[in-house]
Amino acid sequence: MTFLPQSHQRSSPEAHTPSSGQQLNLSGGSNRYTGEDGLYILHSAIAIGASYDSIERYPPPRCHPQTRKIVFEIILSWTKNALHGPRVMWVCGAAGSGKSAISQTVSEYCAQSGQLGATFFFSHGNGSDLSDGKLLFPTIAYKLAGAIPGLRGPLSRAIQANTSILTQSLELQIQKLIVEPFSMIRHPPIPTLIVIDGLDACDSAEMQHRILTLIAQLLVVHRLPLCFFITSRLQSHLEATFDTPVYRKLSTRIPLDVFVSDNDVRTFLYAEFAAVRQVHQEAMRGIPHPWPSEDVIELIVQKSEGQFLYPATVLKYVDDNSGRPAERLTEIVVAAVSAADAEPSLSLSPTDQLCHHVLSTSPDPAALMRILGPLVVLFSPLPPTELEVLLSLAPGDVSLILRDMHALVDVPSSSASPLQRVRIPQPSTIEFLLDIHRSMPFWIEPGKYHAEIVRGCIRYIGEFMDLTMQQLDLRLYQYTRKKWTRHLALATPSPELLQDLCELRFVYSRVPAEVRDVITWLQSIPQAPMTQDVLELWQGWLTQIGPPPTAFFVP
Template identity: 30%
Template sequence: MAEVVNINTFPTGEPALKHLAPYTEPGAAMDSSARNPPPKCHPGTREKIGRKLGTWLDDHRQEPNMMWLHGPAGTGKSAIAQTFAEHCYERGRLGAAFFFSRPNERNKPETVIPTLAYQLAFHCRSFNAALSDQLASDPQWMTKAPHVQLKRLIIEPLSILQAQEDECIRKPFMIILDGLDECEGERAQFDFVGMINEASQLNLPLLWLICSRPEAHLQYTFSRVAYCGREKLLLDDECRRDVDRYLHDELARIKDEYADITPALWPSEDQFDELSSSASGLFVFASTGVKYIGDPTHADPVNQLKKLLSFLKHADAIGANNPLATLDLLYTQILNDVPEEKFPTTQRILGYLINGVQVPIFYQPTQVVCNFLHIDKSAFYSALRKLHSVIAVPAPEDASKTLLRFHHASFQDFLKDPNRSGRFVADVRKASVDAAKLGLFWHSIDTTRFHTNDGWHFDGEHRHASLPDLKWVSPDNEERVSRDVAVTATQCFWVFGDLSNARDEDLFSLAHGLDFRYVDQYYFPQLADWLYREDPTDSIVRTKPSNELDMRLLEYLRTVIGQGRADPATFPWKDADTWASRRRTYFFIGHGEKTTIVCVTECRDRWAKHTLNLDKEPTPQQIQEYQNCLVKFKWSETPDYEERAETVAKTAEGENGVVSVQ
């Protein structure tokens, strides 16, 4: 900003421009060299929103004088604002435009009103004269609060021109504020929306277009604003077609520019489809990719495209030469806004969300996720307050039925790659360990309180009272949320199959503390296999009896299977070999009275898991149920099974000194 002049020497009648200039931000203007080249809509794209804005400009009487255009990061809001600003200028209807930019420090709230007034004075001589008189009446207007400046520097000069029926305001001027979310301070953003809303209801010859990301505080602010139009940019089919058109035209331009080195059929259909799929309607991704492909310093678009597509598949293939640097800068900037003390919670949520994308069982409504993570409503919304531009965060009233999701997969990819996200990396392994811990925590509470009598028929519907200590429920959804948390906890046992070299003492301790008599028997192999892989010497998982209690469990198993044969299981756990049509194996898990013996019966493409505990001898009903299972499996002790069983038994006996149940 230029050096401030002594406003107390302002002479009556001197033009306003000279004396406003020191208080303005010239780089925020539509045609500023600081923004050259500015983002613009590619020809033939964003036509629908362009027509809506054009109609509003020409026939504003049918619409409010204020409109909020919002959408996720990278959807082209600034390009739309720039293109529309140029359209208004060509029509002689542009009053002013302020393009906020936090990285370029064009975000000081005290410069906004002076900049708008300066541009209005530049575009309209009559306004210039009226503003000059206004400044002459009190040379200290430039030091006033923004709402006072708006009244004195814009509203009052326009009111004077209205009273004079000046020709220059026969049609309203358009004022555009782009990127309001980048204005310094949420309070200032809130105040600007309120001021503009009040001004828009004064029947002045002004239309106000505000463009921003849908940050939480702005959603709240605009929800309290009356007489304001709203347009939401969606990553829909139309947006994807627009991005495809942009990609097609830009790649054709690059091909013409490098006609001597690009093949006639470049890019191939598969390459274009892959690039289009990755962009998925996100203009910022497409523009970043095009810049990389056509980079004149490389002058090799064919190879650049290959590298980009390779990067999208294997990010480490390019190393430090990141073709998505611009997009990464945008995402880094967004994450930098998260307060440091909030970020650990933010990171846990992001990690869970990434796991949810990879493991569909984690896909649960937002309120369920919060309770599962032991995060209350306030902490959740505080942690994601700055991330509404990259994550679809449902309103509290919708959280019980709406999923938490990324706006675009590119943000997920950014978070997973430490070379791109740096300190913001979402450690998927750590998130999986966290999910496993929480799964054991909730499953332990659930089973020891409500499932001690389930036996072989675990109540997967969780038709019981609500879990204790849920962080965010209401009377009308507590039962459902509790059930979904319990289901999620049970499903977390699948995570153990993917945990490798993830020794975490807290997780290991939680697993050791389980009462295995009541754990859902369906998931025992995954948990037992993980425990074995973490520490093969740990006796919590074993295939031979280690004490009298284990021997009693072995007798229980012999009672259930009758004259059949069962062999000690082998770890690491392996599914039945393709050549083995049948097998029945067992192992012990747990210590003392909490031990259970697990019997896994496999027959071709069918299998069943049954557990026996020390506190209950096998009942006649259980014995009959197991025999019914064998009939259903068409089980028989045929020679091929006997041969396979003998091999397993000999191997187990040689390694562990274990004898099979006969």
């Protein structure tokens, strides 16, 4: 399939990201703003890691060029003809069906063709910026201002005129940040594409429905020159929304289950195993051709059930530099055959069985869980060095402990950018780890690890009081200051955590909002003598820094 870029080109959003101290001509005319202009203010209210090209998503999932051909032909034909047809395309499918890989590939193609306006990749995680639906439309507006330069002036002026827009309702936000700026410019020749991936990962079903309602208003009521590419799992409340009369006229859908293809999986496996053999020539010396055998390929195809999650995880495990590919593939085959002979009542899905096998290869399960637990509950991923500081690990521990986990965890190499994060890329892996019936000995209890992160934040906040600006890690500082009370709200109380909350230097450096959050949490947990002592300490500090609302005191 040949991709032919559209003729109209737009500059990339990154080209318009404000830099410190820069003067910007935001309106395209003679008006110049300095300092805190509207785009600077808007930038503080967006989900930074939601973009298709965010470093927080590196390496992003992509579709193999020889697979999903029919699906991509349908999608790309729709993008070119959206002006005269449905303005919304909904791609739905099960976990592991490749929805995010499709969204990534569509985003990259439309960015090259000049049609891409904005992307938002939702990600599962209670409290994460990437699951917060309230950040969707400010993020879209900011990205649209980068893709369509004419929007930048009107958008900047709207925010400068009323900065409270960013804390008001979604309805008002889209009116002021999207509808009114578009009314002041000449519309592009074809609709600008907005990609929203993983809508089901947004924080609630109610918010998901609200987002779809507002998108319909943008297109039907305001008639904006936009088209929306949306992916999600096939969930009943989303299907009900797309089955309403408005969305039946407004949208088209691609149910990926209809396009399940063992041939696509087989093509993917042959191509990727050939690449593994090429990369690991020394380790593969003496391994006869063909490798893998046709029987092994067919076993993996059977386990895949037409989805790409299982074979992609197998290939990541086999392609790891810490082992020999042929030996690792043999491990997978033996584990798969053994699992097939297990009692039906004890059987797990092939992907769950594979997760168990990968996790079981760790020589130090306790150390492994000490890192995996925080990775699951962090509100945004952190680089290895910052994660080590937060968890009081020695330098290099993250890479060392996760060296056999590359099939499940993205771990930056030593030569990678210092901004690159450690992350669990597949939502299904996080769901596995949070489900005790599936993960069993590898179960992660969220409250326990939220508490560990709070303790790490308290330690770091105490340390940075003695650091100079040159010694301070600004990103970790911002994370600890902004997120520690959010982690506390979800933490399971422990004697160690309560003891850390008695650190006087830490207590007396907290601002009223943080103090009230701590008091609220302390009042919500089972009361004990130690809890009461900690509560009285924080209440006493609050009386000194400002009169608290009556509700924060125990009668």
